[in-house]
Amino acid sequence: xxxxxxxxxxxxxxxxxxxxxxxxxxxxxxxxxxxxxxxxxxxxxxxxxxxxxxxxxxxxxxxxxxxxx
Amino acid sequence: xxxxxxxxxxxxxxxxxxxxxxxxxxxxxxxxxxxxxxxxxxxxxxxxxxxxxxxxxxxxxxxxxxxxxxxxxxxxxxxxxxxxxxxxxxxxxxxxxxxxxxxxxxxxxxxxxxxxxxxxxxxxxxxxxxxxxxxxxxxxxxxxxxxxxxxxxxxxxxxxxxxxxxxxxxxxxxxxxxxxxxxxxxxxxxxxxxxxxxxxxxxxxxxxxxxxxxxxxxxxxxxxxxxxxxxxxxxxxxxxxxxxxxxx
Numbered sequence: 537x538x539x540x541x542x543x544x545x546x547x548x549x550x551x552x553x554x555x556x557x558x559x560x561x562x563x564x565x566x567x568x569x570x571x572x573x574x575x576x577x578x579x580x581x582x583x584x585x586x587x588x589x590x591x592x593x594x595x596x597x598x599x600x601x602x603x604x605x
Numbered sequence: 606x607x608x609x610x611x612x613x614x615x616x617x618x619x620x621x622x623x624x625x626x627x628x629x630x631x632x633x634x635x636x637x638x639x640x641x642x643x644x645x646x647x648x649x650x651x652x653x654x655x656x657x658x659x660x661x662x663x664x665x666x667x668x669x670x671x672x673x674x675x676x677x678x679x680x681x682x683x684x685x686x687x688x689x690x691x692x693x694x695x696x697x698x699x700x701x702x703x704x705x706x707x708x709x710x711x712x713x714x715x716x717x718x719x720x721x722x723x724x725x726x727x728x729x730x731x732x733x734x735x736x737x738x739x740x741x742x743x744x745x746x747x748x749x750x751x752x753x754x755x756x757x758x759x760x761x762x763x764x765x766x767x768x769x770x771x772x773x774x775x776x777x778x779x780x781x782x783x784x785x786x787x788x789x790x791x792x793x794x795x796x797x798x799x800x801x802x803x804x805x806x807x808x809x810x811x812x813x814x815x816x817x818x819x820x821x822x823x824x825x826x827x828x829x830x831x832x833x834x835x836x837x838x839x840x841x842x843x844x845x846x847x848x849x850x851x852x853x
Binding site for chain 1: 643647648649650651652657658659661662665666669704705708711712715716719720722723806821825828829831832835836839844845848849851
């Protein structure tokens, strides 16, 4: 098994087909990264929102117990 | 017979716990396969005698298209399981499969266009394979839209499951389209039965890429499902514990 191209320039150009090949791989990389990271972002947003919710609930509890005293 | 495993499988919490342990392993195996396959396919696989270097798009186009079709079955089966056994987790898997499938189908069409231009001289033709693939994209998008169209979650899930099941008719049509109709698209190069029409030196990186994409698909499906589990189960104690443990 050998590297099929003589130089890096040759590898990038691929006899004129380079633009199509590299665009395909770039588009795939970009869209797959988007698929991989969008749930991560969504989860982070969910955690932040839930934390805020928990803090509000705790605050309400503390205040109501302070009112009783 | 003991059906305990089946019911446990339907528990979102069990799924969340298990996948937390599986996902890093799946991801590292997947990345290894994809990197090896990409480097091999782009640099080391021999140049095609007819198509030149443009054929190297096969290493992305075929696995993506394959998973777009397989992913549709995953979505439809998950929907059917949800309809039959009223399994909540199953609907969440179905819902997660739709955006992943839509992106994969779009990528298959896009890389197909990039491959078509240098080999057929055109970006797009309205032939059987490409048109049926476009219908698949619309089916995926339709399910995403339908999901958002209902106020009640349960109604939305049922409607999506039925649409997904009806749409499965399209999958064998896509698969067989290159044999049934005259088309510019080349017939399948890898065959389950009988010899493949691709040289082993070109086929090995393709098989590695296909395996890698199966791994990537399962990882993505788990990732998306877990995200919607957290949101639908946000009121439960175990999710609140996870939230409390995580530093914001």
